[in-house]
Structure formats: structure tokens, C-alpha cells
Amino acid sequence: MLNVDELATPCLLIDADVLDRNVAAMGSVLPGARLRPHVKAHKCTALAAAQYAAGHTTFTCATPREVVGMSRAGIGDDLLLANVTVDPVRLKAMAALGLPVTVAIDSDATLDAAVAAGLRRCLVDVNVGLPRCGVAPDAAGALADRARALGMEVRGVMGYEGHLMMVNGRAERQAAVERSMALLRQAHADVGGEIVSAGGTGTYDMHADTGVTEVQAGSYALMDTQYGTLGLPFEQALHVLGTVISVCADWAVADVGLKALGMDHGNPSIVGGEVWFCSDEHVTFSPTAPVAVGDRVRIVPAHIDPTMSMHEAAWITSSGEVIDRWPIDLRGW
């Protein structure tokens, strides 16, 4: 295997030891099917296999390609598309897997599309405060009735409190989660089914008494600077490795830019320096100690999900050695 210093840059580096600790920390709070890991955060079936090996056999997906890719990788015990779509080709591709795929529905149109494609299991996606997908809580029961009348197994409800992930202060966040999940429980009372699916990395340990049966966290495995501000028991496992390509008296430049970093949460951080700005293929930064052209630097992305989807593969390290290469094989739609 290659040495880290021999890797072409920019590239993703996953510290397997840190990843293992993150997976173990999550599993100690949410063992087995209490966690339905969200693969959109890493888009990597090899990483999903590590989560599976830790006892999590149910998975959350955001795109049909993630569902199909997980199935091809042999991790198809119980896949949830926690998203709505009316794409007939992609819905049929999921139905053709012959696996117990569950899809979210939040309208007659998304229900009809799922039924027409031959899908037979669904969750009713309920709006719990985030202005995105999801039926109004008081309309969830009627949609479930209609789904059952069309032959669907309605397994329960889901509702993503994404607007609460970054609420400052644990007590404030917990209180907001409770109010949001009251809406989901109300909908669940009308919908029925055994599943109440919600949550994310920012609220993963706030669902002991919310009625939620499974949490859809994903970012916890690799982490990013935004979730890093919350004081969670998860460490940064993912870095983008770069090479210093230019140095002058006041700043240095490395070869990690906008095409290697999800930028919606703002600038990344850099180990051993302060980031000034990013360009297509560059990050300009002020190093805290002198650097030279050819030195390696490690960048921490502000948002893990879109960062992963920009790369073809990640290099896996343990004790500083490269031990494997994992394709980011769930990219696209």
C-alpha cells in the first residue's frame, strides 16, 4: 500500500481508528435498529458495511441510486428511501431489486408513482417544522388510508427535524425536538405502523422519550466542522489531504478547492493554519508555522455530505498507514 505522502492530492482520507470509535460511540447509545444510518453522508458502501458489521442492518438513503447501490453491495436487508420522487424509471429500478425497499410518500402524486412502479412499502413523510417535504401532520392519516387502499404496507411515519440540528444549547435543542416530535406522534396516531423514524447527528441522543423508534443519523461517522461545534462525542474522521503548491511571506496555497469541498456551510478549516478563501483548485491560508512547497496539509470540510460526493474514492488509514481504498460508489441519483 501507498504511504500517505505518496497519495495524489486532493483526496479524501478516512482515519479507520477514529471511524471505529465514532461507530462504537453511536452504537452504545443507539444499538442495532435503533439507528438507521443515513448513507447520504458518506455515499460509500464499504463504510456502510462497517456500520452493518456494528449491528446496524437497516439503512436510510436519499436517492434511488443509493438504494440500488446498497442492494448491489449486499446490504439490502431493509432500505428506506427517506425522500419522495415521482421518477418512474428510478422507482421501478428500486422495485425490481426484489428487496423490502420502503419509500417515503407525502402526497397523492408520490404515492401513485410508487404504486405504479410496483413498490409495496412506504412511510408517510410528515412535516415536523422544516420547510421541505412532508405532509401536514393532520393530513397524514388520510394519506395512509389511501395508501393501504391501494395495497401498500404503511410501515409508519418519518419526520426530519433538520431545522433543529444546530439549535444552540442542549436544553433548548431538546425542548425544540420534543415540540417537533409531538407533531410526529400526532401523525403516527392516525397513520399507525411500527416505525417512527426521525433525527440526525445533532439530535441523535434526544429521542429516548420522543416516541421515535429509529434515528436517521449519518454525519456522526465522519463528522465536519459544523457538527464539530456541538460538543458531540464524535471525532473528525475525514480530512481532505492537500499539497502546498505555493508559499510567500504572508500566505501559502494548497491544491484543495471548491471542486473538492462542500462549501454551503462556508469555508473549511485547515490543520495548522487559518483559511483565507477557496478558489476552484486552491485554498489560500496563513500557516501557523512555516510550510514549504510539497508539504502535506489536512483540510476539514464544513459540510461532510457534499464533500464526499465530489470524490471518486477515499483512502483509509490506520496508525498513519494507508490500509485500503474505498470507492465513493453511491454518487449521483
Add this chain to the structure above:
Amino acid sequence: MLNVDELATPCLLIDADVLDRNVAAMGSVLPGARLRPHVKAHKCTALAAAQYAAGHTTFTCATPREVVGMSRAGIGDDLLLANVTVDPVRLKAMAALGLPVTVAIDSDATLDAAVAAGLRRCLVDVNVGLPRCGVAPDAAGALADRARALGMEVRGVMGYEGHLMMVNGRAERQAAVERSMALLRQAHADVGGEIVSAGGTGTYDMHADTGVTEVQAGSYALMDTQYGTLGLPFEQALHVLGTVISVCADWAVADVGLKALGMDHGNPSIVGGEVWFCSDEHVTFSPTAPVAVGDRVRIVPAHIDPTMSMHEAAWITSSGEVIDRWPIDLRGW
């Protein structure tokens, strides 16, 4: 060919008629080798071929993979890597093309790496005010002397005034460009060579009297909302096509999110609505007229370059019909 309404979403849509007009508008100001089109803005050899057919046979690249990909596509008359690198494998891959590849150098280290790889042509990259790569103007001559002593052909200088692209007001921008290019001329006097390469879409028509022999513009071909604010004679040729997947009284949601859009310049725009925010796979927006699940929407990215590199291909339309599919085949490094 497919109808636009049959395309799976999210996907890139390029209006070939608008693209042709943009290419013609640029060519009327900067014909032939006065423009060295930058392929980083589109990462698509089929689009580069259209620029070639319009008379531009010299090209600018930001990564070795762009250089190698352009060569494989048969567009290798005169390729410039307008970036510095010390990656020996990638430098050798460019040298092995057997084409007149020119690379930027801005330090002894980047010069030595190019020489060691067998590359024989360079430009001296000069810092003209953007805190990024580039040797100080008064050190450019010595670097050129050293390059020639090592057997390199020094073709001239380059200097990217990227910090000036969005200077408000044409007169203010022109004056700032003039000051910046005075630095480049000073360096060129010491370096020699026939090439003075600079500029971008925001300053493409400000180099008539700056001493610049070629302009490295790229975004003009497809455009984005940021360059759209400058009043340039280029139209929006690129949209990200989405499908409405959820609608309620106050907002609607389409399936175009952070993994389909470069977000460093902020939120995209949407035709027929106002964008609220983007999630990994969603854009929440308020439509100006009622929309229904299944409707198609067109999103205009805030930054074209990273948007293109997130997609495998672009669909080409003319008069509303899909006429071709162009792979985005220069992605990666």
C-alpha cells in the same frame, strides 16, 4: 432523442443556441488566439470542441487531468496548465503526451518538478494582486533565467487578476485591471517571451491596451448568476433541471440540492420562483405561480465551475429539443 420532460433529474441542460451566441460574442472581441478558453469552467471536451471550431485553438487548464483529457480528445495544439503542481506522476503524464504542453511555474520547487518530469515549456506565474499562486513581479526575471538555464523554453508570463472580476463599475474595474497589469508588464520586461496571459470573463474586454496577448476566460460560455450581475453580453446557457417533488401552501420543493450545485457563491436562482434554501437533495422555494408535483423547474447556479464538476454529463438542447449528451469528461485531478 429524449424530450426535456423525460430527462431524469437533477441534470445539466445546455442551450446550444445560447452557447453559440456566447461563443460568437466572445470571438468578435477576442478572436482566435487572443482568447485561450479556460476549460475549468465547463470540464467538457465537447464544449471545448465548439470553442475550437470557433477559431480558438489554444486552451487553458487548471488540472493535469484537464490537460490529459483535452489531449485525448484531440484538442492538444497548445495546452497551458495555468496552475502549479509538484505531483511527479501527473507532471510526467503531461510530458508523456508528446504535445507542446506549457505549465506555470512560480518557485524553484515547481520549476524543478516540471524539469524533472521532462516538461520543456513554461510560463512564469506572477502575483498581480490576488493572494494565491504567483511569484512576486520583481522575482520573475530570476526564475525565468533559472528556467532557461535548466533547458526550459520560457514562453512568457501569466497573472490572474481574479480579485478584480467582480469590482463594481466598469470604469473602476478597468482602472484596477490597468494597475494590476502594470505589475505583469514589469515582470514580462524581465522574463521575455511572446506570451502575456491574464484575464477572465469579468475583464475579458479590458485588455486591449494592457499588454496582455491572450485572455483566459471560461465562464462566458455558460454563465452563472454571479457573472450575470456584471451586464456582460453573455446569456445564461446552463440550467440545472429539476422536478417538483413536494408542494404545500407556502412553498414547493424540487430535487436539486447541494450535490448538484456549486454553493460557494451562495444560493442559486430558480426560474419562476424565489429560493429559500438548499439541502443535500432539495431546493425549497416559493413559486411565483402555482406548481404541481412533477412539474419541471430550471435552476441557475451561482457559480458555474463547481456546478459542472458535480455532474457526469450535460444534455444539449436546441429550440427546446434534446439534441445531444456531452460527458463532463475532464472532472477530477
